[in-house]
Amino acid sequence: MASSSDPAAEAREARLLRGAPFIAVELDAQRRITVWNGAAARVFAVPAAEALGAAIEQLLPTEGDFWASLAEDGPQTATHTRKDGVQVHCEWTCQLERDAAGAVVSAACYGQDISERFTRDTTLRLEGAMLRAIIENMNIIVWTMQHDGLCTYHRGKGLESIGMPQHALVGRNIRELYKNLEPEPLDAALDGALQHTSTEVHGASFENWMIPVRGDDGAIELIVALSLNVTEQREGEKALREKLLQIEQQQQMIRQLSTPIIEVWDRVLTVPIIGAIDSNRASELMDNLLQAVTKTRARFAILDLTGVEEVDTGTAGHLLDLVGAVRLLGSESVVTGIHPNIAQTIVDLGLETTGLTVRATLREALAHCIRAMAGSRK
Numbered sequence: 001m002a003s004s005s006d007p008a009a010e011a012r013e014a015r016l017l018r019g020a021p022f023i024a025v026e027l028d029a030q031r032r033i034t035v036w037n038g039a040a041a042r043v044f045a046v047p048a049a050e051a052l053g054a055a056i057e058q059l060l061p062t063e064g065d066f067w068a069s070l071a072e073d074g075p076q077t078a079t080h081t082r083k084d085g086v087q088v089h090c091e092w093t094c095q096l097e098r099d100a101a102g103a104v105v106s107a108a109c110y111g112q113d114i115s116e117r118f119t120r121d122t123t124l125r126l127e128g129a130m131l132r133a134i135i136e137n138m139n140i141i142v143w144t145m146q147h148d149g150l151c152t153y154h155r156g157k158g159l160e161s162i163g164m165p166q167h168a169l170v171g172r173n174i175r176e177l178y179k180n181l182e183p184e185p186l187d188a189a190l191d192g193a194l195q196h197t198s199t200e201v202h203g204a205s206f207e208n209w210m211i212p213v214r215g216d217d218g219a220i221e222l223i224v225a226l227s228l229n230v231t232e233q234r235e236g237e238k239a240l241r242e243k244l245l246q247i248e249q250q251q252q253m254i255r256q257l258s259t260p261i262i263e264v265w266d267r268v269l270t271v272p273i274i275g276a277i278d279s280n281r282a283s284e285l286m287d288n289l290l291q292a293v294t295k296t297r298a299r300f301a302i303l304d305l306t307g308v309e310e311v312d313t314g315t316a317g318h319l320l321d322l323v324g325a326v327r328l329l330g331s332e333s334v335v336t337g338i339h340p341n342i343a344q345t346i347v348d349l350g351l352e353t354t355g356l357t358v359r360a361t362l363r364e365a366l367a368h369c370i371r372a373m374a375g376s377r378k
Contacts, residue, residue: 023110023111024108024110027107029104029105030055033051033056034053034106035052035108036048043113044059044060044080044082045083046082070107070109071095071096075091076091077089088115089118090114092111135157136157137157138156138157139228140157140158140227141154141156141229143225145223149174149175149176150171151169154167161231185208189210189223194210205229205231205233206229210225211226259272259284261288265369268299268369269301270365270366271301273303277314277315277318293326299373300332300372302369306336307337310341311342320356332372334357334369336360336361
């Protein structure tokens with residue numbers, strides 16, 4: 001600290017030092033604190049009365065021999081932990097005052113609290129590292145567009161998949177290049193609305209997110225966009241839909257094979273039923289049988305239940321509905337092959353069986369149909 005023979009000048013200097021916006025600390029030859037201004041007290045939460053006379057290494061501990069090397073190595077940055085646990089990042093410079101023999105008499109250390117800048121720079125470095133990780137490892141393209149359509153950034157691993165180099169569109173007009181695509185998402189993003197669109201360009205499928213970015217004045221100054229290449233997923237979805245369609249067709253074929261409709265005699269159809277009959281199968285069976293009755297102008301439809309060992313209320317109801325539907329077309333249904341437990345179930349359920357023609361075997365049912373048709377010709 002400069003000295004003066006003028007007391008008034010010394011007072012002004014002291015007042016300026018106390019009110020300075022930067023940290024000012026003076027150390028004696030043993031690095032004990034002899035000056036501790038208001039900024040130092042505020043930043044480090046230590047009043048001058050407590051700081052004066054204390055060793056700087058104890059009050060502001062640092063890694064290594066920071067205070068000893070500060071004057072020799074020039075400006076340095078250090079991180080100090082206050083008593084309340086808060087970390088303070090400071091940028092320090094130091095000026096030494098020596099006596100006539102060259103020995104150090106005092107050291108004037110000036111510091112600037114850069115904690116906010118340090119935090120901001122750390123955040124920017126982290127965000128930069130995250131952005132690099134995304135654009136270098138994901139099948140994505142990051143690009144920006146100004147109001148006039150000019151592309152100012154264009155990078156990402158996704159460019160490799162469509163055969164484009166990094167920064168390929170920088171300096172080019174996005175609107176002109178993709179004028180065949182709908183302009184509404186770009187316009188809406190420039191109006192301040194987040195947009196999500198799907199596009200097919202460069203032989204690939206993309207999911208796009210367009211994010212409006214505002215400047216200091218609050219106006220939209222550009223669009224930051226992410227384009228994710230989802231071609232592989234789209235192809236996988238297409239293959240899955242085709243597989244599901246194939247399975248559905250196979251199931252349809254299996255259902256048709258499980259309930260074939262056979263014309264065993266002129267105008268006599270037989271339907272061998274195997275297994276349980278749910279609502280879907282019953283609807284399909286009814287549709288197919290009614291079409292067959294209409295097409296062949298059948299007089300009889302024999303429902304062979306030899307392959308059905310058990311029925312519940314729903315199955316029995318479906319069978320009776322089938323018989324009634326065939327009767328409405330002017331044909332007669334003959335039920336054959338009923339197991340004793342099925343007969344018992346129908347009775348226990350109290351289902352209406354009036355008008356139901358039943359025969360023990362398929363042979364007997366066919367004989368019934370032939371006799372009935374022969375009698376009607378006489």
